[in-house]
Amino acid sequence: MADDAHAAPSGPHGPLHGLTVLDLTRVLSGPYCTMLLGDMGARIIKIERPGRGDDTRGWGPPFIDGESAYFLSINRNKESVTLDFKQPEGRRVLDALIARADVLVENFRPGTLARLGLGYDDLKARFPRLVYCSISGFGQTGPRRDGPGYDAILQAEGGLMSITGAADGPAYRLGVAIADIVTGLFAAQGITMALFARERGGAGQYVDIGMLDSVAALLSYQAAIYFATGAAPGRMGNRHPTIVPYETFETADGEIVIAVGNEELWRTFCATIGLDELTADPRFVANRDRVSNYDLLRPILSDRLREHSRQYWLDRLTGAGVPAGSVRDLHEVFTDPQLLARAMIAAVEHPAAGPLRLLGVPVKLSETPGSVRRPPPLLGEHTEQVLTVDAGLDRAAVAHLRARHVI
Secondary structure (H helix, E strand, C coil), rough: CHHHHCCCCCCCCCCCCCEEEEEEEECCHHHHHHHHHHCCCCEEEEEECCCCHHHHHHHCCCEEEEHHHHHHHHHEEEEEEEEECCCCCHHHHHHHHHHHHCCCEECCCCCCCCCCCCHHHHCCCCCCCCCEEEECCCCCCCCCCCCCCCCCHHHCCCCCCCCCCCCCCCCCCCCCHHHHHHHHHHHHHHHHHHHHHHHCCCCCCCCEHHHHHHHHHCHHHHHHHHHHHHHCCCCCCCCCCCCEECCCCCEECCCEEEECCHHHHHHHHHCCCHHHHHHHCCCCCHHHHHHCHHHHHHHHHHHCCCCHHHHHHHHHHHHCCCEEECCCCHHHCCCHHHHHHHEEEEEECCCCCCHHHHHEECCCCCCCCCCCCCCCCCHHHHCCHHHHHHCCCHHHHHHHHHCCCCC
């Protein structure tokens, strides 16, 4: 476990305070996972390639004083160490860091680290308490284990794109890299469960996270529809396959989302929009009737909702207790008093980019809250400190490694 003297800057101690995570990941799924662990207090030592760093350091625009906004979004609460561990001298440094780590996370192609003698089977005898997490496109086993893990490919291969988009249009991927993000979420969950098990049994274990598995796990009720019927659900735009009305509608000046999830809400909704007669219409009385007669009901509701503005309907529907919301852009989202009250926008001072706004921590713990304690690191910002304090090198040894481009 990390010494308190070498922990992150002062602030609330999250539930993972005192744990050290060695982060060998890059791009999104792995860095998202380690960011979540860092938010909850773990010390994250991010290992990057000398001279280049994480691929996302070059992804943009936008850049903020030369720093990629993409990289900044997922690498807070981390220390950056540049290290070429494929060189023998770099490998010895990495071994010293592994010896002090509680968790190692990597997202190389399956077998890559094993060929370097850094696979879980190579390390578990020497470091029996180590929790070792591998993130890959298709997992560490199975006929497709060697396939590349790119978000767009996994959204397609995992079925998400087949159910996303207009019914008469092409398949769409989601507007965020959801395959990467959910994989990072499952990886963080798996790691914390393995740490919990270690506290009970004393030993670490291997955590194998595949992006295809993670995307498939999102399919939930769509999978249930397939299992029940044998027919693959298709694209339905913004409508719900089993609830009506539950989708977007045009108003006089923008889009609104309405979610009528039960019969009581249906009656309230009809009364609020002045169409009480629909509740007595046998075609629409129960949800199953509305689903069956969707094509008849949709035009009636659409015509009525176009008569007034978005805000007009929001005020009336929410006032009556009918779940409704507007389709908002990100400016509207990040000026929402609710998100501000929930500390979902964090501010830190970055050494190059200056004042920086980042997303806050969504998990709210009453006694051991997570926090954004340090800004995303500059490339190699903490190399000398980590190598001298954690790897036990003196400054002359660090200078030697730098001269040989090991760091």
